[in-house]
Amino acid sequence: xxxxxxxxxxxxxxxxxxxxxxxxxxxxxxxxxxxxxxxxxxxxxxxxxxxxxxxxxxxxxxxxxxxxxxxxxxxxxxxxxxxxxxxxxxxxxxxxxxxxxxxxxxxxxxxxxxxxxxxxxxxxxxxxxxxxxxxxxxxxxxxxxxxxxxxxxxxxxxxxxxxxxxxxxxxxxxxxxxxxxxxxxxxxxxxxxxxxxxxxxxxxxxxxxxxxxxxxxxxxxxxxxxxxxxxxxxxxxxxxxxxxxxxxxxxxxxxxxxxxxxxxxxxxxxxxxxxxxxxxxxxxxxxxxxxxxxxxxxxxxxxxxxxxxxxxxxxxxxxxxxxxxxxxxxxx
Numbered sequence: 001x002x003x004x005x006x007x008x009x010x011x012x013x014x015x016x017x018x019x020x021x022x023x024x025x026x027x028x029x030x031x032x033x034x035x036x037x038x039x040x041x042x043x044x045x046x047x048x049x050x051x052x053x054x055x056x057x058x059x060x061x062x063x064x065x066x067x068x069x070x071x072x073x074x075x076x077x078x079x080x081x082x083x084x085x086x087x088x089x090x091x092x093x094x095x096x097x098x099x100x101x102x103x104x105x106x107x108x109x110x111x112x113x114x115x116x117x118x119x120x121x122x123x124x125x126x127x128x129x130x131x132x133x134x135x136x137x138x139x140x141x142x143x144x145x146x147x148x149x150x151x152x153x154x155x156x157x158x159x160x161x162x163x164x165x166x167x168x169x170x171x172x173x174x175x176x177x178x179x180x181x182x183x184x185x186x187x188x189x190x191x192x193x194x195x196x197x198x199x200x201x202x203x204x205x206x207x208x209x210x211x212x213x214x215x216x217x218x219x220x221x222x223x224x225x226x227x228x229x230x231x232x233x234x235x236x237x238x239x240x241x242x243x244x245x246x247x248x249x250x251x252x253x254x255x256x257x258x259x260x261x262x263x264x265x266x267x268x269x270x271x272x273x274x275x276x277x278x279x280x281x282x283x284x285x286x287x288x289x290x291x292x293x294x295x296x297x298x299x300x301x302x303x304x305x306x307x308x309x310x311x312x313x314x315x316x317x318x319x320x321x322x323x324x325x326x327x328x329x330x331x332x
Contacts, residue, residue: 062249065159069247074168081172090173097215097297100127105143144281147293154252158225173214180211181304203227205250208311211304218280218302219295220264220309225250257288259314264294267306274308288317
């Protein structure tokens with residue numbers, strides 16, 4: 001009996017060693033409840049992972065962009081903002097942002113003195129905290145807000161649908177004035193695979209904006225996006241429809257971030273000359289950018305034509321890090 005027991009132990013050990021090596025061959029009747037539970041959890045995790053990949057592949061934001069890229073949706077936004085404008089809501093949010101920024105700048109420059117003014121630090125923290133939480137924007141010492149490269153907007157990418165809604169909203173909020181201007185400044189392609197030919201996913205577009213951003217005040221921005229859906233002709237021109245930009249969906253890819261600077265000038269006296277003393281800011285971040293921005297809540301109710309935005313982009317870092325061949329289709 002001892003010999004039979006030893007033989008049984010040896011067989012069981014060999015069987016266990018075999019199943020440890022070839023776990024997928026183990027029959028259900030041999031599995032413990034812990035092993036079955038682990039398999040169920042692994043299966044559930046795999047299902048969740050597969051579902052998430054399907055959601056990502058669905059291009060949710062592309063779908064939303066096409067949905068709002070319509071005259072009907074623009075009319076709805078215009079109507080809603082018009083009501084908000086009529087009841088004084090636009091004036092209120094602008095004034096709150098302006099006064100809050102004044103408080104934040106004062107606290108930043110005079111920390112000791114501001115500690116003797118009741119409630120000032122609270123107002124300053126609430127203002128900067130609001131813009132940081134909702135927009136991913138940090139305020140500099142002069143009261144200018146800049147979006148961080150890791151802000152949540154990167155996950156929404158870019159569609160012309162966003163521009164449609166945004167321009168309809170801010171222009172209506174200004175009483176019908178054209179206060180925001182969007183400009184397609186450059187289309188180029190990057191030879192990602194090194195085959196010296198333009199392939200799908202290698203087209204990039206640079207968009208720039210300037211104008212009055214409601215409670216954010218006078219501002220400007222420039223972003224670099226990887227084109228995923230839209231029509232661009234063989235010369236790199238973004239196809240127009242009836243004088244308006246056709247639909248475009250472009251993704252944010254921070255791997256292609258570069259050195260960028262941004263300056264904004266305001267022609268406050270209306271002479272059409274943008275002099276150095278009319279410069280609102282010059283933003284020169286140390287961190288690489290895919291989207292560079294600057295907004296001044298202390299300068300409100302401006303027109304796009306009275307602003308001059310100057311963006312510089314240095315592609316050297318892209319070449320140095322990636323060794324990609326950057327080829328420009330078109331210069332505007």
